[in-house]
Structure formats: C-alpha cells, structure tokens
Amino acid sequence: MIVLSQVINGLILGTIYILMALGLSLIRGTMGILNFAHGVLFTLGAYFTVKVAMLTNFWVGIIIGPIFVGLVGMFIQRFFMRRLQGKHELFGLLLTFGMAYIIEDIIKIIWGVGGQPFNIPPSLSGFVNLGFLIYPTYRLFILGVTTFLLLALYIFLNKTKAGLIIKAGSRDLTMVSLLGIPVQKVFTLVFGLGTMLAGIAGALAAPMWGVQPTMGNKILIPCFVVICLGGMGSLIGAVVGGLIIGVAVSLAILIQPFFSDLIIYVIMATVLLVRPRGLFGEVGEAFE
Amino acid sequence: MLLKIDSINSYYGKSHILYDVSIKVDRGESVALLGRNGAGKTTTMNSIIGLVTPKSGSIQFDGKELVGLKPDQIVRQGISLVPDTRRIFPNLTVLENLKISERKSADSNWTISDIWELFPELLRLKASRGRELSGGEQQMLAVARSLVGNHKMLLLDEPFEGLAPIIVKRIAKTLIEIQKTGISLIIVEQNFRMALEIATRCYVMNLGRIAFDGPSSAITENPELQKKLLAV
Numbered sequence: 001m002i003v004l005s006q007v008i009n010g011l012i013l014g015t016i017y018i019l020m021a022l023g024l025s026l027i028r029g030t031m032g033i034l035n036f037a038h039g040v041l042f043t044l045g046a047y048f049t050v051k052v053a054m055l056t057n058f059w060v061g062i063i064i065g066p067i068f069v070g071l072v073g074m075f076i077q078r079f080f081m082r083r084l085q086g087k088h089e090l091f092g093l094l095l096t097f098g099m100a101y102i103i104e105d106i107i108k109i110i111w112g113v114g115g116q117p118f119n120i121p122p123s124l125s126g127f128v129n130l131g132f133l134i135y136p137t138y139r140l141f142i143l144g145v146t147t148f149l150l151l152a153l154y155i156f157l158n159k160t161k162a163g164l165i166i167k168a169g170s171r172d173l174t175m176v177s178l179l180g181i182p183v184q185k186v187f188t189l190v191f192g193l194g195t196m197l198a199g200i201a202g203a204l205a206a207p208m209w210g211v212q213p214t215m216g217n218k219i220l221i222p223c224f225v226v227i228c229l230g231g232m233g234s235l236i237g238a239v240v241g242g243l244i245i246g247v248a249v250s251l252a253i254l255i256q257p258f259f260s261d262l263i264i265y266v267i268m269a270t271v272l273l274v275r276p277r278g279l280f281g282e283v284g285e286a287f288e
Numbered sequence: 289m290l291l292k293i294d295s296i297n298s299y300y301g302k303s304h305i306l307y308d309v310s311i312k313v314d315r316g317e318s319v320a321l322l323g324r325n326g327a328g329k330t331t332t333m334n335s336i337i338g339l340v341t342p343k344s345g346s347i348q349f350d351g352k353e354l355v356g357l358k359p360d361q362i363v364r365q366g367i368s369l370v371p372d373t374r375r376i377f378p379n380l381t382v383l384e385n386l387k388i389s390e391r392k393s394a395d396s397n398w399t400i401s402d403i404w405e406l407f408p409e410l411l412r413l414k415a416s417r418g419r420e421l422s423g424g425e426q427q428m429l430a431v432a433r434s435l436v437g438n439h440k441m442l443l444l445d446e447p448f449e450g451l452a453p454i455i456v457k458r459i460a461k462t463l464i465e466i467q468k469t470g471i472s473l474i475i476v477e478q479n480f481r482m483a484l485e486i487a488t489r490c491y492v493m494n495l496g497r498i499a500f501d502g503p504s505s506a507i508t509e510n511p512e513l514q515k516k517l518l519a520v
Contacts, residue, residue: 164388168377175375178337179389180363180437 005133006250012139014246015146019201020219021226021238022153023194029170029233030190033092037076037099039220040107041195045069045202046211047107050118058121066199072103073195077188085184107213116211142204149200150239157235166190170233222249225264229271231281240279289348290315290441290472291336291367296345296355298335305331306342307496311474313441318463318473320483320504322518323493329476330372332493333443337369338362350440366395366440372449372476374430378419382410382429385418389433396469398435406462407432424455431462441472448479460486480518484508492517 020038027035048068053061076099084091119125124138157163169176169186177183202216209215226245230237245264252259271279291313298306306328313319321329334340336347338359347354354362363369377385386400404411407428413421421429427447434442444463448456456479463486467473477483484490484504492500492507499517500507507513 161388164380164384168380168385168388171377171379172375174339174359175371175377176388177358177360178363178369178371178375179433180360180368180391181388182358182360 001133003251003254005135006254007247008133008135009139010247010250011243012142012246013250014243015142016201016205016219017223017226017246018239018242019146019149019197019204020223021230021242022150022235023197023201024223025227025233025235025238026166026190026197027194028227030166030173031081031092031187032089033081033096034224035191035194036093036097036220037103038096038195038198038223039216040100040103041069041073041198041216042202042205042219043107043213043216044072044103045199046118046206046215047111047116047202048199049203049206050116050211051111053118058119058124062203065203066196069199069202070192070196074188074192076195077191081187081191082184104213104216111213113213118206118211120207138207145200145204149197153197154235162189222264225268227278229268229278231278234278234280234282237278237280289313290317290350291474292346292348293332293336294346294348296332296335296342296347298331298340298342300331300340305496306335308345309335309493309496309498311491311498311501313472313474315440316467316470316472317489318467318475318487320480320487320490321474321476321493322478322480322483322490322507323499324518325478327493328496329493330445331496333369333445333474333476336362336443337367363437363439364391366393366438367443368434368437368439368441369443370430370434370445370447372445374423374426376418376421376426376429376433378417381415381417382421383414385429385433386436389436391437393438395440396438396471398438400436403432403436406435406465424451424458427451427455427459428462431459431466435466439471441474442466443474443476445476446478447475448477448482456482480507480514 020042024035024038027033045066049061049065052064080095081092084095120138124141126137127134128137128140157167165176165181165186169183173183176186222245226241227238229244230241244267248263248267249260252263289312293309293311295308295310296306297304297308309328309332321332323329331340335342336354338354338357342355349365349367352365354365386403390400409425410428410432413425447459451459460482463473467486475483475487484507487504490501490504490507491498494517500513
C-alpha cells in the first residue's frame with residue numbers, strides 16, 4: 001500500500017515537473033533559450049498566489065498569481081531579451097541566469113528570507129477515500145488542474161492561430177516573419193505563456209512544499225532532466241518524462257532518501273545512451 | 289510604379305554581392321529576373337524582402353521606402369516571397385500552413401476556398417503534414433500561402449526548380465491566372481524559357497549587376513544574347 005501511495009505521490013510530483021518542463025520546452029523550442037530564471041519564476045508564482053490569496057481568497061490567488069508571473073515574463077522578454085536580438089543565444093542564457101539571482105533577491109527584500117504561511121481552503125483539505133487508498137484531497141486537485149491545463153494547452157497549440165504560429169516558429173522563424181508575423185511579439189507571447197506555466201506550478205506546489213525564497217532552486221534541474229529524457233521540444237515527451245521522473249523520485253525515497261537525487265540522472269543517462277534524442281524527440285522536431 | 293529599386297548595393301558580411309542594381313515593376317506587371325547561378329538573383333529578392341539590408345540605394349514599394357524595415361514589416365506592405373526552398377512548415381498540415389498565412393487586405397480577396405479551386409490536389413491533402421508533400425505539392429502550397437496573404441506583389445524564387453515538366457506547366461499556367469487578377473510578379477529563374485512565357489519584361493543579372501533589361505521577346509528571339517548571358 002505504501003508503494004502504491006508513493007507511486008501516486010510521484011505522479012503528483014510529476015505533474016509539477018510537467019508544467020515546468022512544458023514552459024521550458026516551449027521557450028527553448030521557439031526562442032532557442034534555456035530559461036534559467038524558470039525556477040525563480042516558480043517561486044514568484046507561489047509568492048504572488050499567497051499574497052493575492054491573503055487579500056482575497058485562495059481561488060482568486062491561484063488564478064491571478066500565475067497570470068502576474070506571466071506578465072513579469074512578458075516584461076522581461078519585452079524590455080530585456082529583445083535587446084539581445086541577433087546576438088549569440090548564450091547571451092540569452094546569461095541574461096536569464098542573472099535574472100534568476102535578481103528576482104530571488106527582490107523576493108527576499110520584499111518578503112523576507114523566512115517562509116510564508118499558506119493555507120488551503122477547507123474544501124480542499126482533508127482526504128478522499130479512493131476505495132483502495134485514502135488520499136489527500138489537495139493532491140488530487142493538483143492532478144485535476146494539471147490534466148485540464150494540458151488539454152487546454154494542447155487545444156491552444158493545435159486549434160488556434162496563435163498556437164499554430166508558435167508551432168510553425170519552432171521550426172522556421174524566418175518563414176514566420178515572411179508571412180508578415182512580428183516574431184518578437186510571438187516571443188513575448190511564448191515567454192509569457194511559458195513563465196505563466198512555471199507560475200501555476202509554483203502556485204500549486206506552494207501548500208505542499210512551503211513558500212520560501214529558494215523553493216524554486218531544487219526544481220529547475222529535475223525539469224532540465226525531464227526535457228532531456230522526454231525529448232527536446234516534445235509535448236508528449238515532457239508529459240511522459242515528467243511522470244517517469246516524478247514516480248522514480250518518489251519510489252527512490254522509499255529505499256534511501258539520497259537515491260532520489262541520484263536516480264533521475266541514472267535514468268536520463270541510461271535513456272540518452274540508448275536514444276540520444278530522448279524518448280519522444282525527433283531530429284529537429286518540436287511541439288508535435 | 290509599384291516597385292522601384294534604385295541602385296542598391298548589398299553585402300553578405302564583407303563580400304560585395306549586388307552592384308548598383310535597379311529594377312522597376314509596374315502594377316499588375318510580370319517581370320522575370322534571369323541569370324546564371326551566383327549572379328545575385330536571390331540576393332536581390334532577399335534585399336527586397338528585408339532578409340538582407342542594402343548598404344546603399346533605395347527600394348520603394350507603393351511609394352514607401354523599404355530599406356531598413358524588418359521582413360515582417362515589409363511583408364505587411366503587401367509583398368510576399370515564395371522562397372526557392374519553399375519553406376513549408378513540416379509539422380503543420382496543408383490547411384494549417386494556409387491558416388497562419390491568411391491576411392485580409394484591400395488589395396485582393398483570396399480565401400482558402402479559392403485555393404481549393406485553384407489547386408484541387410491541395411484540398412485532397414489538406415490534412416497531410418507539410419513534410420509528407422511532394423516537391424510539386426510543396427510548391428503549390430508555397431504559392432497558395434502567398435496568395436491567401438492577399439499581397440500586391442509576389443516574388444517567386446526559382447518556382448520551377450526540381451519539378452517534373454508536367455508540374456512546371458501546371459504552376460506556370462496558375463501564375464498566368466494569378467497575374468490576370470492584378471497581382472504583380474517577379475519570377476527569378478534559371479529556366480528562362482518558362483519564365484519568359486509568363487513575364488512580359490525581363491532583367492538579366494551577371495556578377496551582381498544588371499546586364500540586360502528589355503522585353504522578353506528580345507531574349508527569346510535572340511539566341512546570341514541567350515548564349516552570352518544565360519548559357520552555362
């Protein structure tokens with residue numbers, strides 16, 4: 001029973017990884033930048049949600065908080081990243097790396113280095129009897145929200161013009177501009193969307209992990225592992241990779257807690273040795 | 289005058305590619321831009337569309353200066369490039385490729401259903417991904433994509449390259465139909481006979497300069513000029 005419970009815990013952890021990895025993957029696929037500020041934007045999502053929830057209620061917080069993170073992302077793209085247009089992509093990486101430190105310090109300056117209390121509403125606290133297992137309601141709520149978001153993202157990318165432009169841009173940005181579409185506006189949209197996903201992940205994780213300035217640091221690296229394992233730029237890869245890593249981490253804790261840090265690299269290295277482009281990555285493929 | 293290129297000089301890095309190139313195209317006119325491989329035809333197209341910025345000279349389109357604008361800004365003025373490599377989005381279906389190219393304008397009124405009439409083969413393939421299309425189908429889609437953008441002028445870079453003769457005829461016939469609707473064309477070609485069947489006037493480039501300009505008949509009726517300017 002404890003194994004089953006850990007598998008489900010792993011799936012929940014996996015959904016947080018998935019939201020993070022999808023944002024990273026979208027940004028990298030379209031803009032060619034590995035966003036090192038993704039972890040701190042996760043943290044920012046938790047803080048914004050907590051603070052808005054304090055002024056209003058949990059539900060308003062969990063919706064408005066991530067939207068604010070998306071707006072911060074759009075601001076960063078619009079006023080900082082655009083200045084790097086035409087420069088080597090390493091500059092973009094360095095910029096996001098620096099941004100990560102700056103935003104973390106801003107969080108510390110405004111809200112202090114200590115943790116923030118965050119209580120979930122009574123309707124989400126408590127447990128649900130699944131028949132075979134009694135499980136925390138809030139964790140099932142995360143599973144539901146993530147499933148809904150994945151469907152919404154899939155529909156957005158495949159059924160809306162903006163989504164199709166993002167897919168097209170992941171393959172040939174120059175051709176997108178030759179259709180008269182302003183590429184920098186597409187970038188702002190993608191960065192806003194990707195960072196909002198990080199914000200949602202942070203908001204959802206906040207009640208489980210506690211809200212403190214460094215909460216995003218430990219999640220960034222596993223998310224890089226998830227996109228390498230699933231295949232760069234693949235949506236389905238991010239989903240499957242996220243679930244595998246989530247479950248592996250949860251099960252490793254049962255054996256020996258420090259295994260959970262080790263096992264993700266073992267899995268990644270094993271898969272990449274057999275299949276260098278990851279589980280679902282095609283050569284040069286993105287967002288299928 | 290719809291397009292007026294006035295002595296542009298373009299470079300790739302430090303290499304001087306175009307020397308004082310001047311080209312004029314009237315509203316509704318079809319012009320061929322011919323020349324051997326490496327003569328500067330594609331660089332001229334890239335200079336018009338903004339992928340290369342000329343260091344000097346001017347490009348006026350419908351009275352507006354294009355030099356210094358970004359490609360997407362130039363395209364929104366009503367000018368569209370059909371690239372020689374076609375650049376169909378491989379991960380989108382035929383229909384999706386068209387959908388993201390749609391643009392409304394006062395200049396013309398092409399819709400996706402018009403495309404299905406023009407190229408019935410694309411209708412049959414509308415759910416196929418770009419990567420599944422043959423060269424001819426990709427070329428049709430590339431032209432169709434520019435049409436639904438409703439532009440005043442299409443720049444066609446090597447539209448017949450690598451296609452079977454029967455497809456070449458099919459595309460040529462369509463280009464003549466398109467021109468009849470009032471859209472101006474610049475056709476860049478090494479296959480000069482087919483280009484000259486469509487265009488009324490032509491420019492021939494050599495080593496980055498305009499070496500000849502005149503009516504298409506001047507080339508088709510003059511084998512010596514063909515040999516001098518176009519023979520490989």
